[in-house]
Every structure is written in structure tokens, then in C-alpha cells.
Amino acid sequence: MTGKPGVLIVYSSFGDGHVQAARAIRQSLLAQGVERIHMLDLLAEAHPGLNAVSRFCYLKSAALAPKLYGYFYARSDRMRSDGPFNRMLQGLGKRKLAEIVRSFRPDAVVHTFPYLAMAQLNKDLGLSIPTFTVLTDYVLHARWVHPDTDRYFVANEALRQSLREKGIPDHRIAVSGIPIRDAFRRSLDRPSLLRSYGLRSDRSYALLAAGAYGVLKDVRAMIRTVLDDTDLDAIVVCGRNERLRAELEAQYSDQLRVLILGYTDRMEELMAVSSCLLTKAGGLTLTEALSQALPVIVYRPLPGQEQGNAEALSAMGALYTANDLGELAGKLRLLAHPSNRERMQEAARAAYAGAAADRIVSDVLDTAARYALMQQRVSLSADRKGVTVHGFR
Numbered sequence: 001m002t003g004k005p006g007v008l009i010v011y012s013s014f015g016d017g018h019v020q021a022a023r024a025i026r027q028s029l030l031a032q033g034v035e036r037i038h039m040l041d042l043l044a045e046a047h048p049g050l051n052a053v054s055r056f057c058y059l060k061s062a063a064l065a066p067k068l069y070g071y072f073y074a075r076s077d078r079m080r081s082d083g084p085f086n087r088m089l090q091g092l093g094k095r096k097l098a099e100i101v102r103s104f105r106p107d108a109v110v111h112t113f114p115y116l117a118m119a120q121l122n123k124d125l126g127l128s129i130p131t132f133t134v135l136t137d138y139v140l141h142a143r144w145v146h147p148d149t150d151r152y153f154v155a156n157e158a159l160r161q162s163l164r165e166k167g168i169p170d171h172r173i174a175v176s177g178i179p180i181r182d183a184f185r186r187s188l189d190r191p192s193l194l195r196s197y198g199l200r201s202d203r204s205y206a207l208l209a210a211g212a213y214g215v216l217k218d219v220r221a222m223i224r225t226v227l228d229d230t231d232l233d234a235i236v237v238c239g240r241n242e243r244l245r246a247e248l249e250a251q252y253s254d255q256l257r258v259l260i261l262g263y264t265d266r267m268e269e270l271m272a273v274s275s276c277l278l279t280k281a282g283g284l285t286l287t288e289a290l291s292q293a294l295p296v297i298v299y300r301p302l303p304g305q306e307q308g309n310a311e312a313l314s315a316m317g318a319l320y321t322a323n324d325l326g327e328l329a330g331k332l333r334l335l336a337h338p339s340n341r342e343r344m345q346e347a348a349r350a351a352y353a354g355a356a357a358d359r360i361v362s363d364v365l366d367t368a369a370r371y372a373l374m375q376q377r378v379s380l381s382a383d384r385k386g387v388t389v390h391g392f393r
Contacts (some may be wrong), residue, residue, distance in 0.1 A: 005368055006036035007105035011099070011115035013041055014213070016239075017284035021112040024179035028357035031182075032275065032365070036291055038104045040149050042115055046093030069302020077142045090120045090146060097121055101129070108368040110360075112136060114143035123148055130371045132364055133161060134177055137283040139164070139308025151367060152330040153360050155283070158312065176360050177353025178287040181268075185291075185354070197259065199235075199273060206232040206272035206332070207294075209267070209285060213237050217300060219244065220251070221277060221325055223258060229329040230336065233257040235270055268292070276335050278328070280307035286313060290352035293345040297322055297331045317347035 007029055011022035022039060029037055043051040079085050097117045101109075109118040110132045118131045130150045138155050140162040152168065153176040154160055160173045194201050206226045210219055219236065226234045239243040240263045252258040264270065269289060271277065276295040278284055280302070286309055289296045296319035301310040313319045320335075322328040334340045 004036055004106040005034060005365060006038070006104060006117075007034060007364065007368075008038045008100065008104060008109045009038050010042050010109060010111045010113070010115065010118060012043055013051075014113065015282060017136050018113040020284050021134055021179050021180065022110075024181050024357040025110060025360060026135070027182055028179070028361040029138040032358075032361055034361075038100065038106065040100060041099070042093040042097060042113075046096035050092075058079070063389060066302045069338075070307070073141070073304035079142055082364075086143065087120070088290075090116050091144065093117050094121055094124070098125070098342060102126070106362050107372060108132065110134060110364060114141070116146040116149060117142075119148040128371065128375065130364075132360075132365050132367075134176075134179065134360060137305045137309055138286070138312040139305055141305060151278045151363065153363070155287075174359070174363055175200045175353070177356030178283055179357035179360055180284060180288050180291060182357075183266075184288055186268070188269060190272055193269050193273050194366070197235075197269075197273065199233075199372075201261065203233050203257075204231065204275040205235050205273060206230070207270050207277045207279075208234055208236045209239075209277060209279040210237060210241065210244065211280045211282065211285075218308070218325070220248070222299060222328065223248075223252075225325050225328050226278075226332065227255075227257055230332050232275065232332070233259075235259045235261065235274060237261050237264060237267070237270065239263050245296060271272070273346050276332070281310040283309055286319070287352070288317060290348045290355065293348045295335050295341055295348075296326065297335070297343045299328055300324075313351060317343060318351045319344070319348075336365070 009022045009025055013019055024037060027038055050301040081273045092115060094117050096219055106129060108130050111118065112134045116133060118129065121127065121131060122131065132151045132153065133144060133149050134153045135144055135155065140159055140260060145166050149203050150172065152163055152173050154173060155165065157175055163173050164170060175244050189203060199205065206223055208219065223234050223236060226232050234257060236248060236258065238248065238260065240264065245260060245262045248260045251258060271289060271292045271294050274294065276297065277289050278297050278299055281298045286296065298319055298321045300323055301307040301321060310321050320331040322331050
């Protein structure tokens with residue numbers, strides 16, 4: 001490795017969390033002086049048609065057939081990580097990845113989505129590029145596991161133990177936390193933010209986040225519950241669901257207690273002005289809320305990783321879950337009591353691991369440097385057969 005290492009970040013646009021984690025790592029790399037970075041949405045670039053169909057099916061099945069999605073999630077979790085199905089999935093985009101590796105020549109590859117093609121490519125082509133996997137959930141799934149991954153970065157000790165039980169040695173697991181954008185580390189001026197959004201300083205707000213693609217179910221009923229059963233006003237983020245946004249804007253055009261927004265990359269501002277968050281159970285969104293010690297109610301968590309995320313953090317006391325509107329109203333009433341809010345905020349602070357992206361990047365760069373040094377020593381002692389640093393001829 002030269003003085004200017006190169007890092008390839010492999011992600012996917014299946015949901016926004018994997019993208020945001022990749023961007024947080026890129027942001028930290030730049031802050032630590034690394035400029036040679038390549039961001040690769042692997043399936044989208046290698047198989048755009050398959051990516052579009054798969055993404056559509058993922059979003060629709062999660063919204064319209066959650067039990068079916070949960071069934072396949074559970075079935076695939078029971079499959080061996082080195083079994084034929086997982087090997088097929090890990091091989092998706094391998095040819096495209098090989099092209100990128102040959103041209104970009106990375107010193108390290110970081111995955112934020114469980115398409116772990118680089119570990120498989122190393123094995124197939126006899127390369128020795130260190131590979132890293134950043135888990136973006138609070139629950140483990142077999143798809144995240146590959147026997148040739150050099151290092152896993154996980155949210156907490158419970159996930160470390162889950163990986164141990166899958167046979168991953170302890171020295172290959174780092175408890176880093178889940179990486180989120182630097183914006184969540186900044187102190188924000190709440191009165192100024194309230195003015196900028198046209199909100200009142202004498203009111204309290206519930207933030208309803210429908211997800212990046214606006215797929216949270218029962219948004220309208222959730223708004224009614226907030227307005228009818230609490231003294232809170234509502235801020236509703238519809239994500240990229242423009243139809244939902246237009247319908248809600250028309251419905252609440254004369255309602256001063258409701259603010260409707262589309263997709264935003266300033267969730268840190270909306271969290272700063274809110275008293276609680278009603279949301280899906282995406283790992284990144286929950287981590288962002290933990291970073292602000294913002295009380296959270298997860299509404300009807302989807303079977304699969306979202307249910308796992310909700311159960312893991314609920315067990316820590318860091319959020320409530322509600323499976324119907326009656327439970328939602330009850331949990332909102334619980335949060336109205338200062339003692340309940342304070343307990344949840346304390347649990348959130350205990351569950352949150354700050355500066356995760358910086359820890360991950362430091363570990364990646366240190367490991368890549370050690371790999372490079374070992375390869376230099378091997379090159380000095382080997383006979384000259386035209387082998388390059390990464391094994392390409």
C-alpha cells in the first residue's frame with residue numbers, strides 16, 4: 001500500500017440504511033485524509049434489471065405481504081453461509097466487481113450490505129485484499145456471514161456473541177456501533193430550527209418517519225392517534241413517496257397541528273425539535289434516534305430484521321413497540337410521564353456507541369497497512385514470477 005490507500009465501499013440501495021452507512025464511512029475516510037474512495041452499488045451496476053425487480057419486490061413484499069417476507073427471511077437465515085444458495089447470492093456481480101478491483105486496485109473493501117462478493121472473489125482469484133463487513137442491524141442474519149471475511153463490525157456485544165455462535169473467531173469481530181452521518185454529532189440550536197420549519201416553541205412534536213420510501217403502514221391512522229390521544233403536534237416525513245405526501249398535504253392543508261414533508265437528509269434537525277419518534281425499525285434510523293436519546297415507538301415492526309431490531313432495543317429499554325393503534329396510544333401516554341421518558345433516554349445513551357464510522361475507518365486502515373507490509377515481505381522473499389501486490393499478474 002502506498003501513502004494514499006484506496007478503499008472500495010460496496011453497498012446496495014435496498015432501503016436507505018445501507019447507503020447511509022456507506023456514506024458515513026466515506027465521510028470519515030475523507031476526514032482522515034483518504035481521498036481514493038470508490039462507492040459501488042454492486043447489484044445496480046452489475047445487473048440493473050435484476051436490481052430494479054428485486055428492489056421493487058422487496059419494498060412491495062415488506063409493505064403488502066410482510067408475513068411472506070418474514071417467512072423467506074427466516075428460511076434463509078437457517079441456510080448455511082457456505083451453502084449453495086448463499087454462494088449463489090454472494091457471487092452476484094462478481095464479474096463487475098473484478099473489473100472494478102482490477103482498475104481501482106483497492107487496499108481494502110468494505111461491505112455495508114450482505115452481498116459479500118469481495119470475500120468470494122478473493123477466494124476464487126487467489127487475491128489477498130482485506131475485506132470488512134459492517135452490519136447495519138441489531139440482529140444477525142446468515143446472509144451477513146462469510147467464512148473469508150477478515151473483520152466484522154457490529155453494533156453491540158450481543159451481536160458479537162451471535163457471530164461467535166456462527167463460528168467466527170473473536171479476533172475477527174469488533175464492536176464498533178453502527179455508523180451514522182457526522183451531522184448527528186453536532187449540537188443544534190432548537191429555537192432556530194423551530195423558526196426555520198415554521199414550528200411553535202410552545203408546542204411539542206411527534207416525528208412520524210415513514211421510511212425513505214414511505215412504506216410505513218397506517219400513517220393516516222397514526223396521525224389521527226397523535227392528534228386525538230395526545231397534546232402533541234405531528235411532523236410527518238413521507239420519504240420518496242410523493243403520492244403519500246400529496247394526499248396528506250391535501251388532507252391536512254388547514255390543520256395547523258400537522259407538518260408534512262417529503263424526503264429529507266436533515267433528520268438530525270427534525271429529531272432535535274421532536275419529543276418522540278414513531279417509525280419503522282430500520283437499523284440506521286434507530287441508531288440516529290439513539291444518538292439523540294430521542295424516545296422511540298416502533299409501530300408494527302415488519303417480520304425479519306426490523307422485528308429483530310425492535311426486539312433487541314426494546315429488551316434494553318431503549319424503545320417501545322406498538323402492534324396496533326390502541327397500543328400506540330397507550331405507549332404515547334406512557335411517554336408523557338417524565339420518569340418513563342428519562343428511563344428510555346438513559347437506556348438509549350447506554351445502547352449507543354458514538355463515533356462508529358471513525359472506529360471502523362481506523363481499524364480498516366490499520367488492517368490494510370498490516371496486510372500491505374506482510375505482502376511486501378512475501379514479495380522480497382519470493383522468486384520473481386510477476387506477482388503484483390494484490391495477486392494480479
